[in-house]
Amino acid sequence: MLKGNLSEFPLGALIQTLATAERSGALLITPPWIEGKVVLKDGALFAAFAGAREGWEALELLAGLRKAPFAFDAEQALPARANMNLPLEPALARLLQVVDRWHTFQHIPDDWSLGVHLSRKSSELKLTPAMLQVVGLVEGHSISKILELSGASPLDTAAALNELLADGILQLTAPTGMKDEVLVALSFYGKETGVAYLDEELYREWLRALSRPFLVRVRSPRGAEALFEARPRSRIPDRIMLNDKDLRRLKAARGIKLQVRPELRGADE
Structure with missing residues (x-):
């Protein structure tokens, strides 16, 4: 059985390879968040499914996956009816245009479970x-x-x-299961605003959970809140360090307890 990942073998090239070999069977695409299937009959596109999507819309959705495991199963029975009626060459040309369009969506992360x-x-x-x-x-x-x-x-x-x-x-x-932290405010002075320093251990814990750089949303007891770029700092457990100007914008001061939670950046940040 042919197996691999779309990160190494893009969908358009994969379908073209199977079509050139005049294969029949189902190309199963299985990221954790959706089940996809592209069915070929004697090298021709026969049907496509992706969750609730069928036909061309299913193929259009699967084209947006930058990485996902796949396996080609030549033993799987064909669906009762076809839902793809495009000739192969025009369909592949159109699919390549769709992939190019997906690549412009820089704010959508690879992880669609978010x-x-x-x-x-x-x-x-x-x-x-x-x-x-x-x-x-x-x-x-x-x-x-x-x-x-x-x-x-x-x-x-x-x-x-x-x-x-x-x-x-x-x-x-952020993924479910991540809880807010109540941290005591520390202050620093200077021109560097919009930055929040977290204890190195907490920063690493959140970075491991999120698998990407993140921001923190900080809320004061008086209801003011703002987003900050998160950075690690050693030996400040249970505390958060903000510029004095940012603290004043939050209507807070040194020693005040602040509610802090991680938030994900856009994919291009």
Whole structure:
């Protein structure tokens, strides 16, 4: 059985290789958050499935995966009916255009199991119908589910999601199970603002859990809050160090207990 990962063997090239060999069977694509299948019959595209998506929309969704395990199963029975009616060469050319478009979505992370949430940022961005679809699916859904369930096409949904993340209307949500920390404020002086220093051990713990650089949202007892770039600092357990100017913007001061939680950056930050 042919096996590998899309990070090393992109979907378009993989389908073309199987088609050239006139293979029949199912190409199974299995990231943790969705099940995908592309079915070929004698080298021709026969059907495609990705969660609730079928046909071309399923292929369009799978084209957005930068990495995912795959396996080709020549023994799997064909579906009862075809849902792909494009000739192979035009379909592959169109698929390459779709992949190129996906590569422009720099704010969508590779990990589609992450959720998104509405930020408190006000924006003058005019919402398109696809953006409204995305906003309506934000509550309780992962990026994968938003792409799967939106009434717009996967590509239009991804474009809308990318723009909403870029504008700051939506923000990536840290994985479930990560709890807020209550940390005592320390202050420093100088020109360096917008930075929060965390104890090295806590910083490393959150970095391991998130697998990428992160921000911290800091909230004061008086309800003021702000996002800061997180940086490690040795030997400040149970404390957070902020510029005195930032503390004053939070209506807080040295020695005050602050609520701190990690937040993910956009994919390009």
